[in-house]
Amino acid sequence: MAFTLRKVAITGVTGTLAASIAAYYMLKEEGDSRWAIVKAQESVPRKVKRTLPTRDDQIRSLQTDSFDIVIVGGGATGAGCALDAVTRGLKTALIEADDFASGTSSRSTKLIHGGVRYLQKAIMQFDIEQYRMVKEALHERANMLNSAPHLAHPLPIMLPVYQWWQVPYYWFGIKMYDLVAGSKTVKSSYLLSKKSALELFPMLRGDKLVGAIVYYDGQQDDARMNLAIALTATRHGATVANHVTVTGLSKSANETGKQVLSRVHVRDELTGKQWSIPTKCVINATGPFTDSIRKMDDPTVKEICSPSSGVHIVLPGYYSPEQMGLLDPSTSDGRVIFFLPWQRQTIAGTTDLPCKVTHNPKPTEDEITFILSEVKNYLNPDVEVRRGDVMSAWSGIRPLVSDPNKGDTQSLARNHIVHVSESNLVTIAGGKWTTYRSMAEETIDAAVKACNLQPTSKSQTDGLLIEGAHGWTPTMYIRLVQDFGLDCEVAQHLAKSYGDRAFAVAKLAALTGKRWPIIGIKLHPEFPYIDAEIRYGVREYAMSAIDMIARRLRLAFLNVQAAEEALPYIIKIMGEELNWSEDEKAKQLKSATEFLQNEMGQTVNRASRDKIPINLTKDEIQLYIRRFQLIDKDRKGYVSINDIRRGLKEEGEKDVSKEELHEILREIDTNMNGQVELDEYLQMMSAIKSGHVAYSRFARMAEMEEEKHEREMLKKKISVERSGGGL
Numbered sequence: 189m190a191f192t193l194r195k196v197a198i199t200g201v202t203g204t205l206a207a208s209i210a211a212y213y214m215l216k217e218e219g220d221s222r223w224a225i226v227k228a229q230e231s232v233p234r235k236v237k238r239t240l241p242t243r244d245d246q247i248r249s250l251q252t253d254s255f256d257i258v259i260v261g262g263g264a265t266g267a268g269c270a271l272d273a274v275t276r277g278l279k280t281a282l283i284e285a286d287d288f289a290s291g292t293s294s295r296s297t298k299l300i301h302g303g304v305r306y307l308q309k310a311i312m313q314f315d316i317e318q319y320r321m322v323k324e325a326l327h328e329r330a331n332m333l334n335s336a337p338h339l340a341h342p343l344p345i346m347l348p349v350y351q352w353w354q355v356p357y358y359w360f361g362i363k364m365y366d367l368v369a370g371s372k373t374v375k376s377s378y379l380l381s382k383k384s385a386l387e388l389f390p391m392l393r394g395d396k397l398v399g400a401i402v403y404y405d406g407q408q409d410d411a412r413m414n415l416a417i418a419l420t421a422t423r424h425g426a427t428v429a430n431h432v433t434v435t436g437l438s439k440s441a442n443e444t445g446k447q448v449l450s451r452v453h454v455r456d457e458l459t460g461k462q463w464s465i466p467t468k469c470v471i472n473a474t475g476p477f478t479d480s481i482r483k484m485d486d487p488t489v490k491e492i493c494s495p496s497s498g499v500h501i502v503l504p505g506y507y508s509p510e511q512m513g514l515l516d517p518s519t520s521d522g523r524v525i526f527f528l529p530w531q532r533q534t535i536a537g538t539t540d541l542p543c544k545v546t547h548n549p550k551p552t553e554d555e556i557t558f559i560l561s562e563v564k565n566y567l568n569p570d571v572e573v574r575r576g577d578v579m580s581a582w583s584g585i586r587p588l589v590s591d592p593n594k595g596d597t598q599s600l601a602r603n604h605i606v607h608v609s610e611s612n613l614v615t616i617a618g619g620k621w622t623t624y625r626s627m628a629e630e631t632i633d634a635a636v637k638a639c640n641l642q643p644t645s646k647s648q649t650d651g652l653l654i655e656g657a658h659g660w661t662p663t664m665y666i667r668l669v670q671d672f673g674l675d676c677e678v679a680q681h682l683a684k685s686y687g688d689r690a691f692a693v694a695k696l697a698a699l700t701g702k703r704w705p706i707i708g709i710k711l712h713p714e715f716p717y718i719d720a721e722i723r724y725g726v727r728e729y730a731m732s733a734i735d736m737i738a739r740r741l742r743l744a745f746l747n748v749q750a751a752e753e754a755l756p757y758i759i760k761i762m763g764e765e766l767n768w769s770e771d772e773k774a775k776q777l778k779s780a781t782e783f784l785q786n787e788m789g790q791t792v793n794r795a796s797r798d799k800i801p802i803n804l805t806k807d808e809i810q811l812y813i814r815r816f817q818l819i820d821k822d823r824k825g826y827v828s829i830n831d832i833r834r835g836l837k838e839e840g841e842k843d844v845s846k847e848e849l850h851e852i853l854r855e856i857d858t859n860m861n862g863q864v865e866l867d868e869y870l871q872m873m874s875a876i877k878s879g880h881v882a883y884s885r886f887a888r889m890a891e892m893e894e895e896k897h898e899r900e901m902l903k904k905k906i907s908v909e910r911s912g913g914g915l
Contacts, residue, residue, distance in 0.1 A: 237423035243729050247456060249427040254466040255281045256641050257632075258452045259473055260434050260481055262286075263293035264414050264621055266473035268628030268649070270421040270428060275652065276632065277644030280426040281465060282418065283454060285433040286547065287735045289414035292475050293621065294739055295549075295584030297500065297538055298530050300333065300340055300406030300622050302326035304365050305517075305524065311364060321603050323368055328623045330372035333406050335653050336413060338660045338687035342374040343407040343528070345513040346389055348566060350396045355379070362403045377403035389512055393568045407513075407530065410621060411739040412685055415728060416655040417624075423655065430729055431457040437470060437484045439611050448612045448639075449485065458731060469639035471631060472615040476545045476585040485613040492605075493617065494588045495545050499555040500537030501789070502580040502746060507534040507563075507571060516566055525562045533579065533746050536563050540586075549583040551789045556581055576875065579747045581789030589618040606631050608638045625649050656687020668694055673706025681716035686724075696720035712754040717741050722761040731766070733759050733780035738788075748788045755780055802874040812873050815890040816866055818897050827864040832886070 241249075259269045262284025270282040284290070302325040310318035333340050347362070349355055362377040378401070385400035386392055392400075422428045438451035451464045472481040479491045507527075508514065514527040528535045539555045556578060564573040592607050604619030604627050616631040629647040636643055660683070668679035672694045682690035697707040697720035708718040725740035736758055738744040743751040755777060763773050785791040804812070819827050821834075864886065872887060 238425065240419065240422060240727060242727075243429060243731065246422070246427050246429045246729075247432075250281060250283070250429055250432070250454070250465055251463050253279070253281075253427065255279045255427075256467070257281070257469045257471060257635060258283065258465055258467040259471045260452070261473035261475060261477075262288040262414075262418060262428070262430060263291055263473065263475050264289070264410075264417070264624040265475070265616055265619065265627055265631075266471075267414055267417040267421060267428075268624040269471055269473055269616065269631050270426045271417055271424070271652070271654075272625070272628040272632045272647055272649050273635075273643075274421050274424045274426040275648040276636075276646070278632075278641060280421070281467070282421065282426060282428040283432040283434065283452075283465075284428075284430045285457070287430045287732070287739055288418050288428075288729070289411040289739050290735075291547075292584045292586065293414045294411035294745075295498075295500070295582050296410045296621050297498075297526050298407050298410055298528065298535060299343075299526065300329050300408050302329055302365065302369065302405070302622070303620075304361070304403065304405075307365055307368065308361050311361070317603075319368070322365075324626055325620070325622050326365075326369040326372055328626055329374070329406050330369075331625060331650060332408065332413075332622065333374065335651065336408075336416060336657050336687075338656050338684055339413045339416060340406050340408040342404050343513050344375075344402050344404055344511065345515050345526075345528075346380075346385065346392075347401045347403065347515050347517065348385065348392060348397055349399045349401065352398055355399060355401075358401050362401050365403060374404040374406065377401060389509055389514065391507060391509070391567050391571050392514070393566050402512075406622075407528065408621075409531070409685065409742065411742065413654075415739065416687075419655040419728065420652075428729075430735075431731055433457055434481065434484070435462065437481075437613070438464065446611075468641060469635045470613055471635060472613055472617075473631070475617070476587040478587060478589065478615060478617045479545075482609070482613065482615060485609055485611055489609075490592075492590045492592055493545070494590070495543050496586045496588055497541050497543035497549060497555075497583045498538035498586055499551045499559065499581060499583045500535055501551075501556055501559050501578050502530075503534040503536060503563075503577050504579065505529065505532045505534060507536075507567070507577075514566070516562065525559065527563060527566075531742060531746055536560075543583075543585060545585065548787055549585050550786050551581040551583045551792055553792050555583075556789070556792065578789065578793060579749070580745055581792065582745065582787060587617055606634050608634055612638050614638060656689045659688030664688070664690070672697070672708075673704065674708050675705040675716070678705070678708050678710070678716045678718055682718075682721075685721075689724075693720050693724045696723045711741075711757055712743070712750045714750055715743060715746070717743060717754075719757075719761060722758055723765055726762060726765040730762070733762060733776040734783045736762060737780060738783070744784060744788050748784050748790045748793070751788070752781065752784055752790070802870055804870065804874050808873070809870065812870055812890075813866065815894045816869050818893045819890055825865070827869075829863075 256278040257269075257273050257280050259266050259273070259280070259282045262282055266282060266284070267288065270280050274280040303322050306318050307322045310316070310322060333342065347358055349358060359379060366373050366376055380388070380400045380402060382394065382397050382399050385397060386394050388402075389400075418428050433455050434452055435455050436453040437449055438453065439447045440450040442448050449467070449470045451466055452470055453462070453464045455462045472478060474481050476493060476495050478493045479489075482489050482492075508529045510529055510532070513529065516525040516527070523538075523540055526535070526537060536559050539558060541555070543549070557575075560573055560575060560578070567573060589605055592605070604623070605615070605617055606627075607615045607617075609615070614631060614635045616627055619627045629649065632647065635641060665676070665679040665683040668674050668682060668690055669676050672679075674682070674694060674697070679690075682693055686693050694707070697718055698709050699707055700709055708720065711717045711719065711722070721741060722736060725736050728740060730736045730740045733755060734744075737751045737755065743754060759768075759773050759776050759780075762768065762776070768776065816827070817823070819831050821831070869886070869890070
């Protein structure tokens with residue numbers, strides 16, 4: 189079918205901007221038409237689901253309705269339970285104290301895996317339970333890749349081999365992995381020579397390498413996957429609400445006289461309002477906080493959760509090939525290290541240390557250093573592994589659990605447990621991201637039986653497409669470029685993050701005023717996130733700046749510095765959408781900055797720099813003192829924000845915002861007194877020299893100041909008489 193452009197009359201605007209506006213409306217209208225045709229041509233009819241209710245609508249439902257099931261916890265398992273329950277025809281509510289995926293579910297290794305290590309144990313120890321666990325996980329891996337193809341994709345992972353005898357050993361294990369997966373296998377694994385391995389992973393150290401084995405698992409955007417599952421549940425009729433905390437549980441006698449849970453007492457953290465929700469069944473899916481809900485039900489129960497922290501770090505994309513991960517099964521202390529490309533960066537991890545349950549887990553310098561030292565062992569010398577290359581770091585709490593069904597609290601369950609208390613509290617704990625759906629199915633089965641619920645069907649979620657998957661194709665982003673005038677990289681990002689909902693996001697994008705791209709103002713020049721995602725993120729229940737930078741966008745996880753730089757613009761747009769006052773905007777900026785500093789590793793990055801001794805030579809110290817004095821023209825002994833502004837203006841950067849100036853100051857102001865002193869500058873330069881810091885805008889500015897000074901001195905030295913070269 190041919191499409192023609194409609195003429196658009198625009199008065200009062202001329203030139204490129206007028207052309208952009210005209211093209212925007214024409215392309216927008218044409219995009220709507222083409223998208224409608226694509227949807228009409230879909231061969232498989234699907235149930236018409238409701239539009240997303242607002243959060244206010246969801247809160248009203250929680251205040252006025254009664255439910256068959258109330259699920260506590262909005263992580264992967266809780267969202268999976270909500271989707272499973274509502275698609276069975278049960279009246280379902282899901283409440284989350286913070287934000288969807290705010291805990292462990294957004295802080296994973298991003299892998300969808302069957303558990304190749306567990307299969308090794310199953311074979312070596314003839315352990316049928318481990319075998320079944322792997323087989324189930326491989327089935328669920330295939331299901332996730334099919335049900336959310338925009339958020340999940342196959343990823344080849346290389347297993348480097350350094351001893352010849354290991355080749356048949358690893359090869360047998362990986363081939364068994366393929367065999368157990370059967371028809372659900374992603375792609376067949378294969379063996380590589382040393383030369384081929386280095387061609388595919390050129391960063392790999394080659395001196396002791398004898399070859400490699402490549403096998404396949406899946407990779408996902410975990411927080412957005414979690415959110416998509418929750419959104420799919422509410423599209424099917426579930427009531428889901430974030431920032432709603434459980435304050436207590438109430439019991440009443442059922443028809444047999446038994447005391448069972450009948451009400452959940454909650455508080456809206458945004459308004460402070462409290463009420464209770466009537467329900468027939470309560471499901472506890474709170475991960476590391478499992479025991480806190482169990483104690484609301486029965487204060488005398490023994491704790492079953494043994495939390496363990498796993499730290500991951502993010503390094504620049506050049507540390508790994510774009511489409512090849514790495515698994516090191518034999519680190520110095522026996523832990524497995526993954527080294528994976530993700531969102532054009534590289535994730536390395538993880539650690540495994542006992543920890544305390546907290547809402548705000550923090551990465552430590554020891555854990556970051558351990559990961560870096562292991563990474564250094566298998567990368568070639570051309571890749572200098574620098575502490576300053578750590579762009580973000582986070583800690584996730586794994587809730588290892590003992591099984592109360594067995595009465596032995598000493599034995600940790602290898603998989604997950606579903607437990608029903610005397611008062612019918614259904615607890616689901618343990619497990620892993622990959623098996624969230626089967627865990628949810630098992631949990632709802634247990635809830636239906638224990639609470640005598642009346643579903644209209646069995647579980648419907650195996651094969652169910654989730655939010656964004658219905659109209660998605662690998663080349664869908666091309667339509668976004670052609671129909672809306674989006675930058676190609678931005679269009680690819682939108683298609684991968686939102687699936688077929690990317691068209692709805694694009695409609696919210698602002699005009700750029702440029703010839704190209706026509707729409708989509710970037711939030712940060714280094715990343716493909718645009719203004720429209722903030723407005724759409726509010727519709728996806730982002731209620732705080734942290735919700736936005738950590739889970740609707742993944743900027744906090746990718747680059748903590750970039751996230752901080754983008755915060756003012758993000759808060760400005762959110763303020764427009766949510767009618768925030770100036771005080772509220774300031775509060776949001778403060779809390780988001782603290783989140784980046786504490787939970788995303790910014791503070792530990794700075795602390796690592798400040799602890800290292802100054803290792804500069806005498807000549808280097810003299811050079812940096814001279815540069816510092818050139819910026820401190822008034823000889824105050826320190827550099828103020830006005831000195832930085834003046835220096836940047838003299839270099840031709842006249843439009844530097846106040847926020848950017850404070851940012852330059854903050855990255856070097858370790859004393860936090862609003863000024864840069866000489867010792868702080870020397871510490872920064874020493875950190876850059878040792879690799880603890882990759883780059884500093886202040887250091888570059890000082891260098892440019894010296895270059896300018898030398899040019900001026902050179903002009904003074906050359907007299908007019910000598911300049912022509914004559915007598």
